[in-house]
Amino acid sequence: MANFNIDAEKDVTYDAIVIGSGISGGWAAKELCEKGLKTLVLERGRIVEHVVDYPTMNLDPWDMELRGGLTPEEQKKHYKGIRSGFIGKDTEHFHANDEENPYTEDKPFLWIRAHQMGGRSILWGKQTYRWSDLDFEANAKDGYGVDWPIRYKDIEPWYTYVEKFAGISGEPLGLPHLPDSHFLPAMELNCVEKDLKQRLEKQFPGRHLIIGRCAHLTVPHNGRGQCQYRNRCSRGCPYGAYFSSNAVTLPAANATGNLTIRPFSIVQSIIYDDQLGKATGVRIIDAETNEAIEYKARIIFCNASCLSSTQILLNSKSNRFENGLGNDSGELGHNLMDHTYRIGAMGRVEGFDDKYYKGRRPNGIYIPRYVNLDEATKSDKFVRGFGFQGGAGRAGAREAANQNSFGADFKEQLFQPGPWEFFITGFSECLPYHDNRVYLNKDVLDKWGQPTLSIDAEFKENEKALNDRIQVDAVEMLERCGVKDIVGFNNHHEMGYGIHEMGTARMGRDPKTSVLNEFNQVHGAKNVFVTDGACMTSSSCVNPSLTYMAITARAADHAVSELNKQNI
Template structure:
């Protein structure tokens, strides 16, 4: 008996954070800086900053398969290998589909990292604020439920996280895209500047700005400015972009209050019915498959939208037979992602004597302009564009049947200038876009798997027509030639902006979390990753997860000190 008590004491912390990605890193930093003893759990293997970025400085010819994946890798990663994120450049960072399968009623591309730091190592780094146009949209449209917060509630927290993370960008004064605390923006190249001038002179309300990106343009403590290498997804040895490893983890470790435990698969949250609160978590050791329990006063669930939803659905008890905190029955419903892979591109003439600096890890951004003010379309919400201009490099010759001296000399000169615009559109929250537990299939650790049944519907399909045609119209208006449109199709999951399955709301009967990301039904559990989102907006969401996390920790610690949780 004494041994058990001692073991429980050794495994007890003030707070447990599940997941170490963008939001989990912030939770660990904020909790430990406020003096709590924190345990951060992640299913991924340890990835040490700089030392473990094995491919970060490799040249193209140093990769056996020149960046491509093998037939064997396609077979062991049948879903992960469908699209671009999984490559030879960072293949060790991703989960093995065959060990951790999932099922689909309809296609869903789920990109899961297998490293400490999660997707913060591989993310696209575009960082935008939601506005009241987004926070009020559900209420005005009579869709889903109202957000329990407004822009004024989160604005100071956007300020707070931007200053620490380091966001470069330009202030534009747009109500639909609030300005932030920016480092100097990266520079547009000559074609982008001319297209910007042409578009803004011909279309009232359409702005082309530099992407707001978590690549720093001025040094921060322990981090150097972006080197314009554009190899970010391999891990940045300069710490030039925000990641857990470069930013929040060092800050948390510096307090002496953080314990990091990698290779720890969180199976479920332990709920004590007598106390009416969560007391800890059950963890499966990835290698030994031993189940271990850890205990804490506060639990932050930050395992990414779908990882967190799995943990909550799998945390059943007589009080919560359908998943932790799931009195409303909406846990796993209203799954959203952005839809993209449609737009246009064209060639720019008259710039053959000009080139650009480095390999800028960023592009231009066109903020949403549809369904704003007097603009009314035959669909709800809107979209933004990401894109940029560049000149063709030597790789343009790969598909050619050219040989000989003239061909080789041609490839030593830059190719033609081209520019593209690709849309990112908002997906509405639909009750029947769901993810559930499938107990008929087990992963390598004997756990049930997730099953997806989600799709983009008519509203998104109508929006895609504008996303494609508007892009072509703007490029043609700016004088580009050979403008071609494309729609390569988009399945949920592809944009890697999945969200919404444990949404915030005002009413416990229709939502899982309150306005502070606190479970309505379990007051000492907080969820601040993408699963908390009530609607999707059309902007990249990670900055919002950071701000919501810092805000939730501030609230949680104050409530803990008051004895309310």
């Protein structure tokens, strides 16, 4: 599809370099290319072309070795990531090799990585929610972290801009703390979810149960097909129905003729010129040949993913930046956040035995935040808040796996759907703590001889108090909605399971306490932009990817404007 720079071409100068091709990197490439800049995208891993490189997109479990399980050799390659429970034969090829890319856990931390064109945009959960001023003002109001240098009004038009292109399905609610998006038609709640919606909203005025807002097309959009309800999204969607860089932004960038993608490019550092007072390019190591190559550009967008971008910045040292590019404040690598996850309740729903649903909807329900919105909902146990995701469905033949039954009657039972079940799990906000950090580990090197990351972070008392409330509320809601045999759960997991790493190169108003300004420019190197999860100043309690998209489009617009004015 694109112009691939795979032979270390002699032409090493571009208008712009984008490091990484995931959700934010794809948007950076699209915006910069469409604005006329010859743009080089540096991708750490291999090329993955839309449809062509989705080998398991149509396979059933019985079509795969071990019915989709991993061999011992494959498990060893993913000895860290396998803890997530998300890696099987159907997606193993999209997950990074942990042996070649080690990291050290000072405290337990699960770091899921995807080193190929498209990054984790192939694998993500696609839940997309706007943030509000409840989120952008939180730090200033309760004193945790530093104040965001932007407010909702600054990013609102950019939310609309990216939503119109990406395609977000959902229903409007009119809630000020969860602003409505520019929506495609919403997916439908099933019969049990509709019933529980009525019960919950009657029992708990001010709480809402809605279909999830997600980056899935429910109608054809911008030349892409609509969702077929296969729920095989993480294998790559041949219809382009969910948003990924591979299906959406990179093809748009390529259509301009301005895109070059260089795979197998391990970014070693960003090159800073002390005399010019700005970055001049990027130094890479060819992952296949170990050759060191330097590429030059007028602007650089760092979109390698939250922790990888910070790793690159920490490793980008010069006389001006002895402790890493942009680290005048000492905050680079600090304030790591993630969402808590896997806390909630589940149970059995009576009735509706004569009803079923069609397809495998790749989306669930959402219960928006309802605590600490105002004085009436304020808690004295914790600050910030949480929301719930979940859904209803019928148990199936898998329940028979551990039974001793046999014979014709048993086989007939396997074709009968099991009872209706309903579950909700909470996602709560993590505060930006300075001592939740990452740093370079020069004693543990990767396959290419580069320093790796050590991660020293944990959920603290506020997150634990939020989780306690999540479980109590989940059980209470299910009880009052008539759900039976309720089981509350709290897996007490470490950070990383939410796969929403944020912070470590935060935006801020003051260069003394932040790494980036209001347009995501490194304070001390204005032609370097960071617009992935590293830039986040707080974490909200909703999924962050839509905000990455909007922030990236906004920063790219500013970057080109500043280039045209010769300010950078």
